[in-house]
Amino acid sequence: MGQGVAVDGGFIINTNPATGEVVSKVKCSTAEEIDKVIKAANEAQETWALKSPSERIAFLKKGLKEVDRQADKLVEWMILEMGKPIAEAKEELEGTVDKDEFLDILEKALEPQVYGSSTIIRDPFGVVAVLSPWNFPVDEILLLALPALASGNTVIIKPSEVVPETGACLVKALQTALPPNVIQVVQGDGVVGAHIVGSPDIHMVAMTGSSATGRKIIEMAAPQMKRVVLEMGGKDPMIVFDDADMDKAAHDAVKYSLSNTGQVCCSIERIYVAESIYDEFQTLTTKYAAEYKVGNGMDPANTVGPMVSQGQRNIVREQVKDAVAKGAKLLHQSEVPEHVEGSSFHPVTVLADATESMDVFTKETFGPVVAMAKFDGSEAEAIRLANKTEYGLGSSIYTKDLEKARRVARRIGAGQVGINCYAIEAMDIACPWVGHKHSGYGFHSGVDGFHQFSIPKSIVMVDPSA
Incomplete structure (x- = not known):
């Protein structure tokens, strides 16, 4: 196999x-x-x-x-x-x-x-x-x-x-x-x-x-x-400061966690939200995640397909189970097609209060999961959290203070950093695609x-x- x-x-x-x-x-x-x-x-x-x-x-x-x-x-x-x-x-x-x-x-x-x-x-x-x-x-x-x-x-x-x-x-x-x-x-x-x-x-x-x-x-x-x-591989962070356009940040957090059923090396997999806006951000991400429908990719109404295999689906299922057992809050889980023997569907899942003790925040997930945690809102803590991984593929920063964004971007160990955007989608075609670290x-x-x-x-x- x-x-x-x-x-x-x-x-x-x-x-x-x-x-x-x-x-x-x-x-x-x-x-x-x-x-x-x-x-x-x-x-x-x-x-x-x-x-x-x-x-x-x-x-x-x-x-x-x-x-x-x-x-x-x-x-x-x-x-x-x-x-x-x-x-x-x-x-x-x-x-x-x-x-x-x-x-x-x-x-x-x-x-x-x-x-x-x-x-x-x-x-x-x-x-x-x-x-x-x-x-x-x-x-x-x-x-x-x-x-x-x-x-x-x-x-x-x-x-x-x-x-x-x-x-x-x-x-x-x-x-x-x-x-x-x-x-x-x-x-x-x-x-x-x-x-x-x-x-x-x-x-x-x-x-x-x-x-x-x-x-x-x-x-x-x-x-x-x-x-x-x-x-x-990657374990890409997203930093949401308290002055971000929160609606856009929440929309992008969901879209780029779930794109291709979350099976993207540069999926957003760790979302760090300033504590002063954390509760509102949870509400917005849950609202956007509820708009996604899981099902057979042949049906244009379905926006999230099956995972590539039952083995991959089971890995993600265990990560979600581990997170909830360790205290993560399950904000949303979608429905999946029932009674399809041999299929590998996994529900769209939104988790809050993730921690570094959980596999969902340390190991590559590669599935339709939106996982977030709060942080104190400071630049120093944002940089520390973003870099606390063996990976360094992509990352993103959401804030209206562009000078702050540039300072943080320069100190994140990743090949691509998007400021108020998802880097791979917005970057110029002349840019190289680079992975730092592992x-x-x-x-x-x-x-x-x-x-x-x-x-x-x-x-x-x-x-x-x-």
């Missing part, structure tokens, strides 16, 4: 988390098949690397057009495999194919830089393995694969075993526009992932996933000095992130006749 997914007789048993029904059986790649894919990728890379970045990006733009043509099929697979509500699945696809600005910045990042007699160019690493997650099964592949491909690498995708059909559909669409073997797919669980990471003919590994998996990848890659880019190793996106997928080379030329 991996992520609650059964592998039986060499096949992934692909089930719908809303119904428990088997939607397909996907063959796992054997070691021999993986080695053939890796060999083909290395051979194709020699030719692919000779093309200019602009030529490679032209291929990628054609590939994204084909992805757009497969949008309905990809949306359906996302809902069937991991339960994403249909509105969110469509939104992910729209963001996936609308990558023109992304690719323009990427092309500029790969341009040679001239300094006097020296020119810096960027060389590809070779073959890049992309190990992609299940929670954003289309866009997360492209966030890693596009810069790798544009930089002259060939790419092998291993989708999460939770979403094998979504990953295969995406790769097939891209393959129609790219030269043979420039992008390929293999299927399987952690055994397949380990074989890829351990291969000496894989030159870089890019992964989005858990911190535990990231640490294993670093350990396997280290003996070969293999490059890695890892986006890992939330990341390397980073992606923006010029800084794009540069992670190639290595600079300085060519210094002196004219002998000068």
Whole structure:
């Protein structure tokens, strides 16, 4: 079992988390098949690397057009495999194919830089393995694969075993526009992932996933000095000062705790509210949470889908039970569909008075839970609480005092800090996506992130006749 997914007789048993029904059986790649894919990728890379970045990006733009043509099929697979509500699945696809600005910045990042007699160019690493997650099964592949491909690498995708059909559909669409073997797919669980990471003919590994998996990848890659880019877990704080626009803060607290059924690495998972507004904030968050409806993602009326598996659902259920047993106040729990055998629905849950003794405030929750606590309202305490975690992915600060917000933001150990907003939704596309501490190793996106997928080379030329 991996992520609650059964592998039986060499096949992934692909089930719908809303119904428990088997939607397909996907063959796992054997070691021999993986080695053939890796060999083909290395051979194709020699030719692919000779093309200019602009030529490679032209291929990628054609590939994204084909992805757009497969949008309905990809949306359906996302809902069937991991339960994403249909509105969110469509939104992910729209963001996936609308990558023109992304690719323009990427092309500029790969341009040679001239300094006097020296020119810096960027060389590809070779073959890049992309190990992609299940929670954003289309866009997360492209966030890693596009810069790798544009930089002259060939790419092998291993989708999460939770979403094998979504990953295969995406790769097939891209393959129609790219030269043979420039992008390929293999299927399987952690055994397949380990074989890829351990291969000496894989030159870089890019992964989005858990911190535990990231640490294993670093350990396997280290003996070969293999490059890695890892986006890992988070336990993101939200600070609400007493001068905040409380209605917006409460709305955002709920929305970004529950988005994608709370299954987002940068979900808001710890909400610290100034004690003078704490009671009113509880009332507002409960009101907004009550507007969310849990059910099958195929129904547009449902805004929260099932959790990806019963195993993940049970983890969140135990965290909520632990919190209530230790004194947390249960402000709200929604209804869930009844009598759906094999499903993994979890109610929208709002908790107050959470403490650091509770798993819901210390361990990654990854579920539809809004959890809050009060604090004394001071900058010093806000900073202390926000930083009291091994993670450092995102965070947010709500206050009308922008100078105070900037002071606090500079001292929070996180890659992204939103001031009166949710950072990932409002940040400019040129910004890198970064995890501090256990939330990341390397980073992606923006010029800084794009540069992670190639290595600079300085060519210094002196004219002998000068």
